[in-house]
Amino acid sequence: MKLKHITNAIMAISICAGVLPVHAAEVEVLHYWTAGGxxxxxxxxxxxxxxxxxxxxxxxxxxxxxxNAMTALKARVMAGSAPTAAQIKGPSIQEWGNEGVLANIDAAANEGKWDAVLPKVVSGIMKYKGHYVAAPINVHRVNWLWVNPDVLKKAGATAPTNFDEFFAAADKIKKAGLIAVAHGGQPWQDATVFESVVLGVGGAEFYKKAIVQLDAASLTSPTMIKAFDTLAKIKTYIDKDAAGRDWNLATAMVINGKAGMQFMGDWAKGEFTAAGKQPGKDFLCLAAPGTDKAFTFNIDSLAMFNVKGADQQKAQLTLANAVMSPEFQEVFNLNKGSIPARAGVSRAKFDSCALKSMDDMDATSKSGGLVPSFAHGMAIDSAKAGAIQDVIAKFMNSNMTSQAAAQALAKAAKAK
Incomplete structure (x- = not known):
């Protein structure tokens, strides 16, 4: 009791003296940006x-x-203690909107003229029932192939543009005693390779019908079976230690010359940059085989959750405006390897890979080759995406036939 009286007295003196710390508004942000860049x-x-x-x-x-982040978010929302914002993508924004837990941030959008500076494909994803509920941070291109040119040189191989050239290069790299394809055996990484293969084998229109519209005839078609045959062949060039490997460790294998190539989105470039590597010299960024006229996009965004108190709501709008500022969009995307979601950001500091990404996004948005990434939550709802990802993971880790995989894919597309 004496201790309690002493504590109360100290607090009273502090208040009178005006020395109690002022607690500024706070934002709690859930994200999974934990690798270097x-x-x-x-x-x-x-x-x-x-x-x-x-x-x-x-x-x-x-x-x-x-x-893991989505599991943590669900637990927090169910407990009634949602964070200020969370890194969420694509259809998941609509799913959270349906739960009635997202905050209307039109005030920030109006102030920043978001409708004018965002491409429609981006702004549409950030809205729920016509109101902004999320702030876009960047646009990633997923259908990249990262290549170590020194490994190609040692193996006497050339940079591939289609799958015939890819397998010719992979054979030479393997013969030289190096790993041809750096990969992490995790379901989302398997799905990342799969969607680039489907796009490379079937083209953008087939990809849209099969992967976005989930057309049953396309999912079980000879083209899809050919895509699985191609994926099965890629498996033979992945090392035996791939199971459970994180993506950035696979990227490090390419950086260090232990492996020749990796299928991965342009966040991989952040790892090359962090290692002091230069595009065109130390590494090559190529469209995944057969996909040079297409662009699979993945948009990172912070969805805003309902928060209590005027101070916290104001802080949330400040966060939304900060995310959309040209200053942050430049520095974030330079670090992460992606490109800004908004117009009005200087291209001056961006490297050749980013500039190619910007130009290709612009071209494919006009040609119809701009398609949402299924592997990264942009194309279909989470239940169907999860079921399809399970099929791909099973195919990657078993002797499942391509025909059986295509049939299983069509069944998974009906998941609820």
Whole structure:
């Protein structure tokens, strides 16, 4: 009891003296930017928020595909303690909107003229029933192939543009005693390779029918069977230690010359950049075999959850505006390897890979080759995406035939 009286007395004196700390508005942000380039990008946003007098509570959950983060988010929302914002993508924004837990941030969007600076394909994903509920951070291109040119040179191979050339290069790399394809045996990584294979084998229109519209005839077609045959052949060039390997460790294999090629989105470039590597010299960024006229997009965004109190709501709008500022969009995307979601960001500091991504996105948005990534939550609802991902993972880890996989894919497309 004496201790309690002493504590109360100290607090009373502090209040009278005006020395109690003032608790600034705070934002708690759930994200899974935990690898090198990504982590630096998150730190930049924290810095911007703190410069605006808003404290940052980091809620980072490791796992490149975001599954662990989504599990943590569901637990928090169910407990009635949602974070200020969470890294969410595509159809999942609509699913959370249906739950009635997302905040209307039209005030920030109006102030920043988001409708004018965002491509329609991007702004549409950020809205729920016509109102902004999320702020886009970037656009990733998923259908990249990352190549170490020194490995190609040692093997006497050339950079591939189609699957025949890809397998010719892979054979030479394997013969040279190196790993042809760096890969992490995790379901989301398997799905990342799969969607690029489907796009390369069937083209953008087939991809849309099969992977976005989930057309049953396309899912069981000879073209899909050929895609699985191609995936089965790719498996033979992956090393035996791939199971469970994180994506950035697979990227490190290419960086260090242990492996020749990796199928991965352009967040992989952040790892090359962090290692001091130069595009065109130390590494090549090529469209995945057969996909040079297409662009699979993955948009990172922060969805805003309902928060209580005027201070917290104001801090949330400050966060939304910070995310959409040209200053942050430039530094984030330079670190992460992606391209800005909004117009009006200088291209001056972006490298050749990013500039190619910007130009290809513009071209494919006009040609019809711009398609949403299924593997990264942009194309279909989470139940169907999960069921399809399970089929691909089973195919990658068993002797399942291509015909059986195509039939299983059509069945998974009906998941609810």
């Amino acid at each position: 990504e982590a630096r990008s998150a730190a930049e946003l924290k810095k911007i928020m703190e410069s605006k007098g808003v404290s940052w509570k980091d809620f980072a959950v490791a796992g490149g595909g975001g599954e």
